Amino acid sequence: MKSQDIRSTFLNFFQEKSHLVVPSAPMVTKDDPTLMFVNSGMAPFKEYFLGNGKPKKNRLTDSQKCLRVSGKHNDLEEVGYDTYHHTLFEMLGNWSFGDYFKKEAIAWAWELLTEVYKIDKDILYVTVFEGSDDSDNLNMDTEAYDIWKQYISEDRILKGNKKDNFWEMGEQGPCGPCSEIHVDIRTPEEKAKIDGKTLVNEDHPQVVEIWNLVFMQYNRKANGSLEELPNKHIDTGMGFERLCMVLQDVKSNYDTDVFTPIIREIEAITNTTYNKEEKIDIAIRVISDHVRAVAFSIADGQLPSNTGAGYVIRRILRRAVRYGFTFLNKKEPFIYRLVDVLSKKMGTAFPELKAQKQLIENVIKEEETSFLRALDQGLILLDGIISSSKTKEISGDKAFELYDTYGFPIDLTALILSEKGYTLDEIGFQEELQKQKNRSRAASEMSTDDWTVLHNDAVEEFVGYDLLETNVKITKFRKVTSKKDGEMYQLVFNLTPFYPEGGGQVGDKGYLKDTHGDVVYILDTKKENNVIIHFTKNLPKHLNENFKAVVDAKQRYRTECNHTATHLLHQALREVLGSHVEQKGSSVHSKYLRFDFSHFSKMTVEELRDVENFVNARISGKLNLEEKRNIPMQQAIDEGAMALFGEKYGDTVRAIKFGNSVELCGGTHVKNTGDIWHFKIKSEGAVAAGIRRIEAITNDAVKDFYFENNRVLFEVKDILNNAKDPVKAVQKLQDENTTLQKQIEQLLKDKAKNLSGEIKNQLQEINGVQFLATKVDLDANGIKNLAFEIGKEHQNLFLLFATAPTKDKAMLTCYISKELANERGYNAGTVVRELGKLIHGGGGGQPFFATAGGKNPGGIPKALEKAKDYLV
Template sequence: MYSGNQLREMFLKYFEAKGHRILPSASLIPKDDPTLLLTVAGMVPFKPYFQRRVEPPFPRATTAQKCVRTPDLEEVGKTARHHTFFEMLGNFSFGDYFKENAIPWAWEYVTEVLKLPVEKLWVTIHPEDEEARQIWLDKAGVKPERIAIDESNFWAAGPTGPCGPCSEIYVDLGENRGCGRPECAVGCECDRFLEIWNLVFMQYNRDEAGNLTPLPKQNIDTGMGLERIASVMQGVESNFDTDLFRPIIDKVADLAGIRYKDDPKSDMALKVVADHSRAVSFMLSDGIRPDNEGRGYVLRRILRRAVRFARLIGIEKPFLEQVFLVIQRDYAHHYPELKENENFILNHLRLEEKNFQATLEQGTQILQERIRALQAEGKTVLSGRDAFYLYETYGFPVELTEEILNEQNLKVDLQDFERAAEEHRRLAREQSRQRRAVQESPIVTERAKRLGMTPFLGYERASTEATVEALFLGGEEIMDAGEGDEVICFLSQTPFYAESGGQTADRGVLETARAEAEVLEVKKGVTGTIYHTLRIKRGVLHRGEKVTAAVDAGARAATARHHSATHLLQAALRGVLGDHVRQSGSLVTPERLRFDFTHFSALTPAQLTLVEEKVNEAVLANLTVSSVEMRLADAKASGATALFGEKYGEVVRVVRMGDFSRELCGGTHVRATGEVGLVKILAESGIGAGLRRIEAVAGLNSLAYVRGLESQAQELAQILKTPASEVARRVEGLLGQIKDLDREVQQLQVKVARGEASDLLAKMQDVEGVGVLAVQVQAPDMEGLRQISDLLRDKLKQGVIILSAVAEGKVNWVAAVKPVGLRGLHAGQIIKEVAKITDGGGGGRPDMAQAGGKDPGKVSEALGQVPQIIRSFLS
């Protein structure tokens, strides 16, 4: 029996022997592909090669590619094959070989390497692909009766891009795995016939309108799911029973105190938790962070679903860290990022799991409120809309909702839930289509491909002579651009830095003797061609003429100061906080810098001061800034810091600042750190779970900031009529006086309230035999309102008190019930209903509770509703 690891290695080695280059898996974050959130198939990293937007550096490749798909998320755990994360074994030809090789090799691998019995194998083809049929018959030797027609045999990765007809290999797992129907055959939805390999004959490109056009060259994209072939080779009923999953499932079962295969309901939860834990681990290892949108939302949703299903089998404490360590142990030898990024993964698992526990408790409280409302109304069915709201907003699985309802002899309308879920999916698909990026004009793309990489001279100089290679207006190539036109321009060489790595593009001009154009934007295409967006300010710019391309030297220098400062800042942060700090984004402009990094708590004032001191000490040391190109492996071995989640080429540029900082970076920098000038941190804040942000200025911008502070200090000193050095002490004294005055006002208000207590109690009304006082009073804050409530309660033998006060535009509420348990009334429940009317909420003990509200204009309405609310509880 082959292990999953052996099967992965066997596949790669087989195709290496057939002339394919073994490549490591690409990131789960698709590179330069706006049509996909995640890598969903093995061919995704090679789409530019299939479309010939980039010339392939080699004709053949083979990979074990990490993939994540979530359209069938709800099916995970219910079937034998559905997963969120899976590994796709693939072999690819970029215009080298086609069907005549791909088909015989696939058959040879399945029958001679894996030694699957020929009599158990079936093949499907597209009805119009007679060529494939003949190759299966003549070259592979498959019998005609073993070839079936399948109209669905057409494959594409995403809504647009390369696609083509496909051919599949199925294995017959035996009658005992089938549905038993006489018509059961290949294509039946039962588990008997399992697709193990898909050969895609990549011949076309599909555009936004769905039109198919032939690709420049015919390509091969084949894929074999590792989990599926492992289940076949290991003779187990489902992918979850393979050695790729069982250690994970066994760990989860151990944490839950149960055994796998004892109970179908528990087994489903175990499968979901194992699958989702694996997906979350790999997504985090590629630098994807939990978020409320995009791929971060996909990650968060999968992680929360794992936690929810873990609760169904009794795991209520954080557990994902322990499960990750099992995944890391079994997978890190092939996917080293699971080890390299261990701290990042563990920190996010801990934080996200802890935060979700609190969210789950909120959802439970809301469900309990709905249960009480159903019981009060004499109903037994929770609407599917309410169940879906809990699912979508609080991450409550409908299974958990069902379980809690069952305990109260209630149930949920599952058909209504499915309708709400389908409507949500429909809206999500529509939004996805609207967000899909508009593809570049084919004319521009083709021209860029022919020109290839634009030589960048900006590291050495700020201006150069260049030739205008092409001009485009509205996606069409033109010969001349006149005054006022906004065009895209390709140059033979350029000093302009294209926006990249967080650094904004250079500003500047293109000039000839008779024309001048302002450079508005500079970007780099996938071919390495640099796109200059220009606005013609005077004259006419002609294709083919010589121009002087000049960068705004002042802006370039200011940008370089801020970029170099980010390198110093990262080194200082790692020195103060630890090596877990990793850059996770930045913005570098002539005016300022913004630096995002991984850390799981706010920096203390002392830490922030120390970081700033370390950065400025490095500036004063005037360290030499140098750069060198080297192989990626050598750069990492030298200790150079890389941007987490970024995928680099084989050759990288390493920027070094003495022994203080060494980073992979393609940006522009100062020649020595002394040129950076004073670096002043402006702010430090949290921008997400485990993610912090520092904003700072350098050089002349720091001087401007300090001068601004001085000006403010002088203005305050004049207002307070005190020397600037005494401003802080003077303000402190004034604040103390304000607090004393506030305290006096509060005491006076309480005295007035004490004197008015009898008058207020005279306003009590009878509600079905219970005395109820509901009034608005004057109180500066919640503490003052509670004191008035206590005065009234002391004078009251029995009854209910509801007090409201408006302070600083907000509503404060206090409720009291005396004695405790009077007619079953609960102060916390009463005040919650009253506060809702003012767009607020709260709660508390049976005898005393408080709440807040946002709408002072509805206080009178809320007080008027108190008798009715009391009656509802009495009934």
């Protein structure tokens, strides 16, 4: 059975059981601060489990894209070394929200596996929760046990502990016991040696869990206690890749048709053969897995970057590049070439791969190129560390600096050291790594109390499209404490005029005022699992009274000007550059807007001018806002609205129209484009391969921009004695400055040349080294030229030059002949770092040339005196 048939059979089976088939949600989460990526099939449905929203139907089924590379569920380091862990995987699931429970979930799972997929019953085991005698004091799940007895012999029903058979979405929230279904695909000879039940949950590559049936019946509170949920739910997740392994009768996920086309392409590109050598096999598995994770992430709108989710994606891709570099001998980009076969294989089930194929290829290729350059630089730095080391063991902090600052992989460091006869202080490295993790963990540490419910108002309504102030009541609140923000309170109202951060638009600020005149300021507004949360430093005194909620109208208005401008900008870019332009992200604040879009080259001055003119023409045209709320998604698309990749849309949407600009958008906007006043682009540049970014301003910010430019112009004219043509006057000054600079450079060269003769006469030999430490009156470039000029004529040279260009600035320059650096282990970088302390500064460089700067010229004599200590 082919993988696409396995997926469709699952969805069709549950559709026939009255489940609604829903598409996979984007992998990057938007309104869930506890998750960076969707890491399980249930994550997109958390709001339903929490009671914050109502699903389209009480029975749903899907195949959800998941990514497990950070936090509690982190499979990254196992990927490639075994045959069944992945970064990206599909989770087949069926869901019941207060509808059916254990009886139906177990019966249908057994029917699908044994009667539809026709898996041999004799290779299946199931587990049930055995209970716990800890603080939860939970009983064994005898209900599930008794149901399973109807389908499978009792010797194949195993009792599992809390770790394996009690599922929790996090430290708080819905949870419950679960039944896992395991499959034993070992050969008859292997089965004869050891009973399969002893290998369940023991990480055996052929005795693996394929399906987990979670029975959500409890809620975990902030204090750790459990309470019964008012409604019981079913949450199941079956690993698609593992199911394919079973149904295609192979022993590895990588031998299924999910991966074999990618593996064949890797073999062809790298001229290697899979299943011949373990190291090569691991590398090929890593690359075939990681390209899927990176490609799907980019398709869902998450580009590689240095922070957050983008950093995780970059790390995954760099891991793949590293394995190709080390074990497949690929020193040039090649992973991007796998995107074509991936999109052909999975593009039907996930059309975003086909639609974004060119962008995905461009981004991956640029990332590969950049990291390969970093590897080259890292190799040079590592050679420097080795050559300057006085022992055969490289310290952990040196290796960590290489890893942390330059992104050089630690296992590659260890491999190279081993090849050169050196060892790595791995304990020291792990200590440095742990320190960094602790710092990061402490910075993001947060504790959240349970919600205190004041009013059972099931529906929280947003009225901010029409109102900026209204009477509200607080329905619930909780305290949140973090190292970053200290103690904060989160409030939920029965209705709210405050727009929550989303769609690139910043959350509203404002205040609450009670009937006594007391005011509490709302510092931010966000959405979490479909609940609008208002952040405040202080808890209102009179919680149960009515409040007037007031949005900061000035900030909202400026933000709306910028948000509407992003829609007009999107239209302008497609008009000026072409229909290939698509929005790839935006950030809308009260002071500025940022807009990311797909385009292959830097915009010209003329294109930027045309875009500005296009937007300002629509502003001058005073186009009215045409808004359609809660219209069917398909109707909006038919009417020309643009949907963005990576966004999660419901059955009904909100469409925003200004003239011919039509977009799906939940944000707030001006009523008329004339309110924007004017639009001004401040910058345009690259974010990633094929992605450009425009930063722009509108309204008051434009007025301030022109006012400031006008003020600067008057000051420049005053400095130029009110020259009639200030541009020409500045150009004249630049020409004169260039001429004078050339004259100065020539004078300094002549000075350095004359000084060179004097310096040579001052050299003294110490232990076979030509040594001199002296103060010179030259600039940094002149000192460098002087050092290298003397270095051409003398070997075994050790020079330390000092200069003090001002009364509070000092500089040291160290030059060491390369033969000295290599043979005796001298290191100019080490010299200036240590002596730099005497001038209250520091620096660094290469073993043969380095500089240090400081603010204490008074330390120069002592630094020159101590330089001799390195030779004796």
